[in-house]
Amino acid sequence: MQYFHNYKAHRARILKLSICAWSLVVGVGCSSVGPSERATAELKDKDGKSVGVASFTEEGGGVRVRLEVKGLSAGLHAVHIHAVGKCETPGFASAGGHFNPGQKKHGHKNPDGAHAGDLPNMLVAKDGLGRFEALTDAVTLRSGSSSVFDADGSALIVHVGIDDHVTDPTGNAGDRAACGVITARK
Numbered sequence: 001m002q003y004f005h006n007y008k009a010h011r012a013r014i015l016k017l018s019i020c021a022w023s024l025v026v027g028v029g030c031s032s033v034g035p036s037e038r039a040t041a042e043l044k045d046k047d048g049k050s051v052g053v054a055s056f057t058e059e060g061g062g063v064r065v066r067l068e069v070k071g072l073s074a075g076l077h078a079v080h081i082h083a084v085g086k087c088e089t090p091g092f093a094s095a096g097g098h099f100n101p102g103q104k105k106h107g108h109k110n111p112d113g114a115h116a117g118d119l120p121n122m123l124v125a126k127d128g129l130g131r132f133e134a135l136t137d138a139v140t141l142r143s144g145s146s147s148v149f150d151a152d153g154s155a156l157i158v159h160v161g162i163d164d165h166v167t168d169p170t171g172n173a174g175d176r177a178a179c180g181v182i183t184a185r186k
Contacts, residue, residue, distance in 0.1 A: 037141050039148070041156045041180030043069065046090040051178045052130075054156050056148075062137035065119065069130045069158060069178065077124055078163035078173035079132060081117030081139060085153020087179035095155040095179055097169060101145050102138075107165035114138070116146055117154075118171070121163055141184070154182045 037058035045051045052069030067079065086094035098106065099117030107113045108120075116138035124130035140146050148154035161174030 038185045039141055039182050040185050041182045043067075043156065043158060043178040043180035044087065045071070045178050046092075048089060052158070052180070054180060054182075056141060056182065058141045059135070062135050063139050063141060065132070065134050065136065065156075067122065067130075067132040067156070067158075069122070069124065069128075069132075071128045072124045072130060072158065072177060073160070074124050074126045074128065076121040076162040077130070077177065078159035078161060078171055079119045079122050079134075080115075080157050080159070080163070080173070081119065081148060081182070082155045082157050082179075083117070083152070085155050085181045087155055087181055092155075092157060092176040092179040095157055095176070099139065099148065099154050101150075106168040106171055107163070109165040110168065113168075114165075115169075118163070118165070122158065148182050149184060156180050156182060 039056040041054040042050055043052040051071045052067060054065060054067040057064045081099040082095035083099045084094060084096035088094035098115040100115040102116060104115055105112035106115055106118060108118060119134050122130050122132035138146060139148050141148060157176050158178040159173035160177045163171035163173045165171055
């Protein structure tokens, strides 16, 4: 499955380069990923301690989300993009619900879903370290209705529990373990 995604991404890049090369021949010009198409989020726990960092990169197939955490409990943890760019402690309720501009139900297994902010679960090892990578076409770092940079911004949340990818509105993911405001980068 991973090979297929890499192959698809590779084909998309080749297509973009081909279009870009042709547009230069005809004198139109082309653009590559710009400064507004990258973002980061530093995740902090309820005590304000840094527990991870996420990067977001706009690519041909959507937004690639990469996350590295430390100091979290071992096991699977839900990861979601939330609707408001605030991470006030202790419970991070200020981040609002899941990012959901399409007004869908929760979960990738839900026939009426999924929220734009629904992402796969992340595995944290026994030593408290976890790495996560996902590609989502449900959000963008550019302008538009699915932009994480809307009027009140967005945040990335790691939950205490596992997302069942069905139960609306949260997937039974439990409390919020860490939060980071998504910030545009150049």
